[in-house]
Amino acid sequence: MNTEDKILDATIELLDNEGINGATTRKIASEAGVNEVTVFRKFKNKKRLLRAAKERGANQFLEELETLFDIDEVDDVETYLMTIWKNASKKIDKRINLIRISMEEVRGIPIEDKVFPKISRLIKQHLAEYFQKLIDKGIVKDIDPDAAAMTIFSIVFHITIYGKIYEHYPEETMEKNMEDSLKIFLHGILKT
Amino acid sequence: MNTEDKILDATIELLDNEGINGATTRKIASEAGVNEVTVFRKFKNKKRLLRAAKERGANQFLEELETLFDIDEVDDVETYLMTIWKNASKKIDKRINLIRISMEEVRGIPIEDKVFPKISRLIKQHLAEYFQKLIDKGIVKDIDPDAAAMTIFSIVFHITIYGKIYEHYPEETMEKNMEDSLKIFLHGILKT
DNA sequence: TATGCACGCAAGTACATACTTGCATCGATG
DNA sequence: CATCGATGCAAGTATGTACTTGCGTGCATA
Structure with missing residues (x-):
């Protein structure tokens, strides 16, 4: 699975399990098995990430x-x-x-x-x-x-x-x- | 109106107008015409305040x-x-x-x-x-x-x-x- | 082999926000 | 008048979090 998809799935997973306040960029990165920087490199900012997810x-x-x-x-x-x-x-x-x-x-x-x-x-x-x-x-x-x-x-x-x-x-x-x-x-x- | 009530009403007002993220203790205090410290003196912490409101x-x-x-x-x-x-x-x-x-x-x-x-x-x-x-x-x-x-x-x-x-x-x-x-x-x- | 791309890592910045502390003020009440 | 309780004010602490920067590394492809 490519990096974008891993991040998106991790985001959905976290939103599902911990709600909107549980989905911090750090947790998302960690859940996706990816560095936090990569999240921003892929999605620019959190708003866009959430929208995509x-x-x-x-x-x-x-x-x-x-x-x-x-x-x-x-x-x-x-x-x-x-x-x-x-x-x-x-x-x-x-x-x-x-x-x-x-x-x-x-x-x-x-x-x-x-x-x-x-x-x-x-x-x-x-x-x-x-x-x-x-x-x-x-x-x-x-x-x-x-x-x-x-x-x-x-x-x-x-x-x-x-x-x-x-x-x-x-x-x-x-x-x-x-x-x-x-x-x-x-x-x-x-x-x- | 006593201070507690002013604070509670301000909290409700803010929750109603700006949502949960709009209701910061600073805004609540300001809306209530009260010092931020007073909010904490009255309600101990934000969780209790929100619950009461x-x-x-x-x-x-x-x-x-x-x-x-x-x-x-x-x-x-x-x-x-x-x-x-x-x-x-x-x-x-x-x-x-x-x-x-x-x-x-x-x-x-x-x-x-x-x-x-x-x-x-x-x-x-x-x-x-x-x-x-x-x-x-x-x-x-x-x-x-x-x-x-x-x-x-x-x-x-x-x-x-x-x-x-x-x-x-x-x-x-x-x-x-x-x-x-x-x-x-x-x-x-x-x-x- | 060399170049470039994707990514990791460490460190740091900027900022908002909950919450604290110490002191001053003022008004009511004994 | 003296005391006390409620509040204001200024300043500060602690923390979480979005987002940045600079650099290194490994892999794939020309």
């Missing part, structure tokens, strides 16, 4: 998320959504701290660089397409698919991310929460 | 939120929830940065100090009680009121907080989003 991390995560939707779009909406949620939950678990960092990155960063909206847009778009298909098939009421996507995304987002970060709910609790909310949501959109 | 801020915010539920519990659920949401949205707007700071405070802070879960518990509890009443009245299906509370809270949370912080949606968009999601939710819980 976050972008790399976000793109890796986006690629992983894309695979969430590589499952059969069965007409049993509940099964489909629960499957996606469970898979997403696992992936989020692995990257939870990086996601947290991305949530913290808001101030002073231009919108096109923000990692989080990118991710949420990707997911909402996939979901909206799925709901559109179900509407066409007559399974789901004639509602705005974007609204449905946003609604279920809100629920999933809250239960997984927020639940993991703030409440540390055990897995069963989160699964039950998810099922309960999903039922309410499905009652709301399915034709009877 | 966040607690004060959170309690103020909690008090404000309590008033959200001081409205008539009309049986028109949509009107009731939309009213609460609009009022909450205004209050959140005023404190958006402080809320953001509270969201950032996670690492290394024991759970009982966390501001955010306090707030979410308060709101969910009120909502659950409200839904319980509606179930007793036969307006709402016989569902778990806690699940309903969590579900609608997730939606409201995402659309307001996340929407304000990350996406900067205009007010109309957020209102439309809220209405759309609310309709889906209501279809899910109301008896037909």
